[in-house]
Amino acid sequence: MTDLTDIVRTHRLLVALDFDGTLSPLVDDPMSARMAPAARSAVEALLAAPDTAVAFVSGRSLGDLRIIAEHSDDSPILLAGSHGAEYLIPGAPVDEALDPADVEVRDRLRADVEKLAEGAPGSWIEPKTFGFGVHLRTVTDATAAERLRASVDALMADAAPHWRRRQGHDIVEYAFTDAGKDAAVAHLREVVGATAVVFAGDDLTDEDALRSLGPDDLGIRVGAGETAASVRVADIEELAAVLSTVAHERVASRQ
Numbered sequence: 001m002t003d004l005t006d007i008v009r010t011h012r013l014l015v016a017l018d019f020d021g022t023l024s025p026l027v028d029d030p031m032s033a034r035m036a037p038a039a040r041s042a043v044e045a046l047l048a049a050p051d052t053a054v055a056f057v058s059g060r061s062l063g064d065l066r067i068i069a070e071h072s073d074d075s076p077i078l079l080a081g082s083h084g085a086e087y088l089i090p091g092a093p094v095d096e097a098l099d100p101a102d103v104e105v106r107d108r109l110r111a112d113v114e115k116l117a118e119g120a121p122g123s124w125i126e127p128k129t130f131g132f133g134v135h136l137r138t139v140t141d142a143t144a145a146e147r148l149r150a151s152v153d154a155l156m157a158d159a160a161p162h163w164r165r166r167q168g169h170d171i172v173e174y175a176f177t178d179a180g181k182d183a184a185v186a187h188l189r190e191v192v193g194a195t196a197v198v199f200a201g202d203d204l205t206d207e208d209a210l211r212s213l214g215p216d217d218l219g220i221r222v223g224a225g226e227t228a229a230s231v232r233v234a235d236i237e238e239l240a241a242v243l244s245t246v247a248h249e250r251v252a253s254r255q
């Protein structure tokens with residue numbers, strides 16, 4: 001992978017950023033997540049830099065991502081939701097069509113899992129476009145959390161073995177699409193016509209994108225954990241500092 005100097009000089013840069021844990025601190029109530037002030041400033045600086053596009057690439061459903069990212073209709077930020085299964089590209093129509101048969105299975109399985117979750121107070125089943133997430137962050141009884149995790153796994157292995165299972169921070173997600181953040185980066189790279197990509201993320205699902213980066217790209221891991229990224233930053237604030245530097249140096253390099 002390349003370094004910051006090459007990223008600053010590249011002709012057309014795509015900065016693709018995971019949202020939860022990368023721009024926004026992890027919080028107990030998922031819908032109250034918002035960008036940290038330093039991350040917000042860094043994103044604004046990138047948007048003001050020449051030939052620089054910004055995308056949020058999230059496991060959130062697109063609708064929820066729009067809310068927590070406070071994404072307005074006139075925003076130039078590209079969005080990839082559901083780990084790359086749905087997109088909002090400014091100026092392009094959004095494809096919202098779902099097969100009614102998939103919706104019926106999704107809703108039935110989620111209702112079954114909601115019943116199982118009654119045995120684990122503090123858990124929450126997040127409805128998602130292509131499935132659901134089992135949140136365990138606020139389950140205080142570790143045995144109940146483990147029991148819920150195992151019972152949902154057993155139900156899904158039996159009822160929908162082809163669904164993709166993903167593990168995140170205090171969440172297990174199940175989806176009937178296989179799309180990953182690697183596909184999201186590939187699609188956004190093409191849409192933007194990027195000559196290089198910076199991708200930053202903090203979680204296991206971000207490693208799909210980080211592993212897919214090429215020699216002219218730069219991967220950044222936020223926080224601990226095994227990673228394919230070439231750069232690691234400690235936290236959101238350190239990431240914001242790196243992104244702000246890229247933005248300011250891209251402005252300076254074109255003057």
Ligand SMILES: O=P(O)(O)OC[C@H]1O[C@H](O[C@H]2O[C@H](CO)[C@@H](O)[C@H](O)[C@H]2O)[C@H](O)[C@@H](O)[C@@H]1O
Nearest residue numbers: 019020026027028030058059060137169170171
């Ligand atoms: O790809 P991301 O943007 O990082 O989204 C991953 C999941 O983020 C959300 O859950 C995580 O953040 C919550 C709010 O801070 C936190 O309560 C939870 O424990 C984390 O797992 C979101 O709710 C999921 O749908 C996303 O897939």
